[in-house]
Amino acid sequence: MKRMGLLLCICILLAISVTGCWSRRELNDLAIAVGLGIDKVGDKYNISVQVVEPSEVAGNKSSGVAPVTMYQATANSLLEALRKMTTISPRKIYIAHLRIVVISEALAREGIGNALDFMSRDPEARNDFYVVVAKDAKAIDTLKILTNLEKVPAVRLFSSLDTSEKQWAPTMAVKLDKLISDLVSEGRQPVLTGLRVIGDPKIGETKKNVESILSPADLQYSGLAVFKSDKLIGWLSDEEGKAYNYINNNVSSTAGSVNCPKGGKVTFRIIRSDSKVKGSMRNERPQIDIEVKTEAHLAEVQCTLDLTKPETITTLQKLAEQKLIDMIDTTIARVQQDYKVDIFGFGEAIRRSNPKAWKTLKNNWDHTFTNISVNVKAQYKIQQLGKVSDSFLEKMKEQNGVR
Amino acid sequence: MPENGKISIRQFTILVMIVTIGDSILILPNVSTSFAKQDTWISGIIALLVGLIAVYIFSVLGNLYPKLTFILSIQKILGKWFGTLMAALFLIFPLITVVEYTRELGDFITTEMMAETPILAIQILFICIVIFAVRLGLEVIARTGEIFLPCIILLFLLMVVFLIPQAEFEKLLPILENGIKPVIHGSFSFIAFPFLELVVFLMIIPYINQPKLIRKGFLQGALLGGIVLIILVAMCVLVLGADETARTIYPSYSLARRINIGQFLERVEAMVALLWMLTIFMKCTFYYYVFNLGLAQLLKLKGYRMLTLPAGLLVIVLSPIISPNITYYNKLLAEYWPYFVATCCLLFPLLLLGVYFIKNRFKRSTET
Numbered sequence: 001m002k003r004m005g006l007l008l009c010i011c012i013l014l015a016i017s018v019t020g021c022w023s024r025r026e027l028n029d030l031a032i033a034v035g036l037g038i039d040k041v042g043d044k045y046n047i048s049v050q051v052v053e054p055s056e057v058a059g060n061k062s063s064g065v066a067p068v069t070m071y072q073a074t075a076n077s078l079l080e081a082l083r084k085m086t087t088i089s090p091r092k093i094y095i096a097h098l099r100i101v102v103i104s105e106a107l108a109r110e111g112i113g114n115a116l117d118f119m120s121r122d123p124e125a126r127n128d129f130y131v132v133v134a135k136d137a138k139a140i141d142t143l144k145i146l147t148n149l150e151k152v153p154a155v156r157l158f159s160s161l162d163t164s165e166k167q168w169a170p171t172m173a174v175k176l177d178k179l180i181s182d183l184v185s186e187g188r189q190p191v192l193t194g195l196r197v198i199g200d201p202k203i204g205e206t207k208k209n210v211e212s213i214l215s216p217a218d219l220q221y222s223g224l225a226v227f228k229s230d231k232l233i234g235w236l237s238d239e240e241g242k243a244y245n246y247i248n249n250n251v252s253s254t255a256g257s258v259n260c261p262k263g264g265k266v267t268f269r270i271i272r273s274d275s276k277v278k279g280s281m282r283n284e285r286p287q288i289d290i291e292v293k294t295e296a297h298l299a300e301v302q303c304t305l306d307l308t309k310p311e312t313i314t315t316l317q318k319l320a321e322q323k324l325i326d327m328i329d330t331t332i333a334r335v336q337q338d339y340k341v342d343i344f345g346f347g348e349a350i351r352r353s354n355p356k357a358w359k360t361l362k363n364n365w366d367h368t369f370t371n372i373s374v375n376v377k378a379q380y381k382i383q384q385l386g387k388v389s390d391s392f393l394e395k396m397k398e399q400n401g402v403r
Numbered sequence: 404m405p406e407n408g409k410i411s412i413r414q415f416t417i418l419v420m421i422v423t424i425g426d427s428i429l430i431l432p433n434v435s436t437s438f439a440k441q442d443t444w445i446s447g448i449i450a451l452l453v454g455l456i457a458v459y460i461f462s463v464l465g466n467l468y469p470k471l472t473f474i475l476s477i478q479k480i481l482g483k484w485f486g487t488l489m490a491a492l493f494l495i496f497p498l499i500t501v502v503e504y505t506r507e508l509g510d511f512i513t514t515e516m517m518a519e520t521p522i523l524a525i526q527i528l529f530i531c532i533v534i535f536a537v538r539l540g541l542e543v544i545a546r547t548g549e550i551f552l553p554c555i556i557l558l559f560l561l562m563v564v565f566l567i568p569q570a571e572f573e574k575l576l577p578i579l580e581n582g583i584k585p586v587i588h589g590s591f592s593f594i595a596f597p598f599l600e601l602v603v604f605l606m607i608i609p610y611i612n613q614p615k616l617i618r619k620g621f622l623q624g625a626l627l628g629g630i631v632l633i634i635l636v637a638m639c640v641l642v643l644g645a646d647e648t649a650r651t652i653y654p655s656y657s658l659a660r661r662i663n664i665g666q667f668l669e670r671v672e673a674m675v676a677l678l679w680m681l682t683i684f685m686k687c688t689f690y691y692y693v694f695n696l697g698l699a700q701l702l703k704l705k706g707y708r709m710l711t712l713p714a715g716l717l718v719i720v721l722s723p724i725i726s727p728n729i730t731y732y733n734k735l736l737a738e739y740w741p742y743f744v745a746t747c748c749l750l751f752p753l754l755l756l757g758v759y760f761i762k763n764r765f766k767r768s769t770e771t
Contacts, residue, residue: 023517023518123516128669177643180647352576352577355579355581
C-alpha cells in the first residue's frame with residue numbers, strides 16, 4: 001500500500017515536471033512574423049514586421065482583410081523594437097518562421113553589421129531566410145505591397161528570389177550565414193540582391209493591387225548590391241549580376257542570346273554550368289584562372305542558320321564562348337575600376353592555393369585586386385536543338401524570295 | 404564488493420564507444436575548431452592516434468590487478484595511507500565531470516531550446532534520471548547502452564546523409580594554413596575530452612566476464628567513437644565552415660538546423676538533438692556510477708546505492724559554482740579542462756605504472 005502511494009506520488013510529480021509546459025507558447029499567442037524590414041531613423045532602428053493573419057491564410061475563405069498585417073516600432077536595438085511592438089500587437093512577435101529580411105539602402109550604406117548580430121544570436125531565429133536590400137526605397141515600403149499568386153508577400157518574395165536565382169541567374173539568394181561568412185572573410189566581400197518597388201506604391205498598399213489582372217504595383221528583384229565590408233558602395237546591373245554568378249558557380253539555369261554571324265539573334269537555354277576559380281602565384285604576382293563549362297540547348301532562332309551542319313554548331317559554340325568571356329571580363333573590369341573590392345572571392349582562391357603568399361597579400365588586397373590579371377576560359381557545349389532542326393524561318397524566306 | 408553484476412565484452416565495447424562520443428559531440432567541434440580552423444579533422448586524426456595509445460596504457464594498468472577496481476588498485480600500488488589519499492583525490496575527477504555534464508546539458512537547453520526555463524529545473528530532472536539509472540546497477544547501464552546504440556547510430560547517419568548535399572569541400576582548404584602548431588593545439592582538447600576521460604573504465608575492469616578481451620574491446624570502442632567524432636567535426640567544417648563553427652557555441656545543433664531536404668524535411672534539429680541527449684546521459688550516468696562506486700569502496704561500504712541521492716544533491720549544488728556564466732565556462736573548457744584531464748587521466752596513471760614497475764624491480768632485486 002505504501003509502495004503504491006509512493007509510486008502514485010512519483011507519477012504525479014513526473015506528470016507535472018516532464019510535460020514541458022514551462023515556457024510554452026500556444027500558437028494563438030504568437031504573431032508569426034514572415035518578413036522583417038530594417039530602416040534607420042537617426043540613431044535608432046525602425047523595425048517593421050509582416051505578420052501572418054491566420055484566419056486569412058488558413059483554408060479557402062477570406063473575408064477581404066489583407067492576408068498579412070504590419071507592426072512597426074522604433075528603438076535602439078532590434079529586440080527592443082520587437083518587444084515594443086507588443087504595445088500595438090495583441091501577440092508576441094515570433095521570428096522563427098521569417099522568410100525574408102529587407103534592409104533599406106540608406107542603412108546598407110551606413111553599415112549592416114550591427115543590425116545582423118541579433119539575427120545570428122537569437123536562438124529563435126533560424127538561418128533559413130534570405131537577406132535583400134531595398135533599392136531606392138525604405139524597407140518598410142517594400143513590405144507593404146500586396147502581391148498575387150502567393151497571398152503572403154514575404155513568402156512570395158522568398159519564392160521569387162529562389163526561382164529567379166535558379167532560372168534566371170542574375171539574382172543571388174543570400175542567407176544570413178553566407179552573408180556573415182562573407183563579411184568576416186578577408187578574401188571576399190559580400191553582395192546582396194536588390195529589391196525594388198515598381199509601379200505605383202500608393203495603390204500597391206491597397207487591396208486594389210491584387211484585384212486587377214495587371215497589378216499596378218509590384219516587387220521586383222534587380223541588380224546586386226556591392227558591399228565594402230558591411231557598407232553598400234554600389235550596384236551591379238542584371239548582366240553583371242549574371243557574370244558574377246557565372247564566376248561563383250551559382251548558375252543552375254538561365255537563358256542567354258548571341259548575335260548570329262549574319263545578323264539576328266539566337267538564344268540558348270543553359271541547362272547546367274560549372275565553373276572553377278583557381279588562384280595561383282606567377283612571378284610573385286597573383287593570377288586568377290576562371291574556367292566556365294556550360295551545357296546549353298538551342299532555344300530560339302531569329303536568324304538564318306543552317307542547323308543541319310555540324311559546323312554551324314561549332315561556330316555558335318565559339319560565339320557563345322566569346323560572349324561569356326566578354327561578359328565576365330567586363331564585369332570584373334568594372335568592379336576593379338569602379339568599386340575596388342573583391343566580391344568574387346579571388347582572395348579566397350589565392351588563400352586556398354597558396355596560404356603563405358596570401359598572408360602578405362591580404363594586407364593590401366583591395367589594391368592588389370584592382371590590378372590582378374584574370375584569365376577566363378569558357379567551354380560551351382550545345383547539344384540539343386529543341387523539337388525542330390532547321391527553323392521554319394529559312395523556308396519562309398525562301399518562298400518569299402520566289403514570290 | 405558493492406557491485407555484483409557482470410557485463411559482457413560486447414556491452415563494454417558499446418559503453419566505451421558511447422562514452423567516447425559523450426558530450427564531445429556537442430562541445431568539441433567548437434573548442435577544437437577555434438584553434439585548428441579548417442584542419443580540425445587532422446587534429447582529430449592525431450587525437451585518435453594519441454587517444455588509442457592512451458587507451459592502451461589504461462588497459463596495461465587494468466591488467467595489473469584484473470580483480471580490483473581502479474580505486475583499490477591505487478591503494479594497492481601506492482600503499483594504504485598514501486594510496487587512500489590519492490584515490491580520494493582521484494574521485495574528484497568523476498564528480499567534477501558529472502557536474503560539468505549536467506551544466507553543459509542545462510546550458511545547451513537554455514540557450515538553444517527553452518530560453519526561459521530555469522537551468523536548475525532541467526538539471527534536477529536530468530540528475531534524477533541519472534540517479535535512477537545508477538541505482539539499478541552496472542548491468543542495467545550496460546544494457547541501456549546496447550539499446551541506445553542503434554538509435555544513436557541511426558540519428559548520426561541521418562544527420563550526416565542529410566547534410567551531404569550541403570557539404571563544400573572547398574571549405575577544408577587550405578590544408579595546414581598556419582602550419583602544424585595550431586593543429587596540435589586543437590588536438591589537445593580532442594585528445595582530452597573523448598579519450599583521456601576514458602580512464603574511469605578502469606573502475607569496471609573486474610566486472611567484465613571475459614577479462615582477456617578487455618584490451619581489444621577498449622581499443623575498438625575508442626576507435627569507433629573517435630571515428631564518429633572526426634566525421635562530425637569534418638561535417639561541421641564542410642557545412643558551416645571553420646569560421647562559423649568556431650563562432651557558434653553549439654555547432655552540432657546549428658548543423659542539425661541546416662538539414663533541409665527539398666523544403667519539406669526541415670526543422671528536425673530537436674530530433675537530432677536526441678542524439679547527444681542520449682550520449683551525454685550515458686556518459687554522465689557512467690561517471691556518476693564510477694563516482695559512487697569508488698566512494699563506496701574507498702569508505703569500505705557494503706553498497707553504493709545509499710550514496711546516490713546525497714551525491715546528486717552535491718552535483719546540483721556544485722553546478723552553478725563551477726562557473727558563473729557561459730563565457731567563463733567556455734574559457735574553462737577550452738583552456739584549462741584539457742590540462743586538468745591530462746593530469747588526472749594521463750599523468751596519474753603513468754605515475755601509477757611507474758611506481759608499480761619500480762616497486763616490482765625493487766622487490767625482485769631484494770628477493771634475489
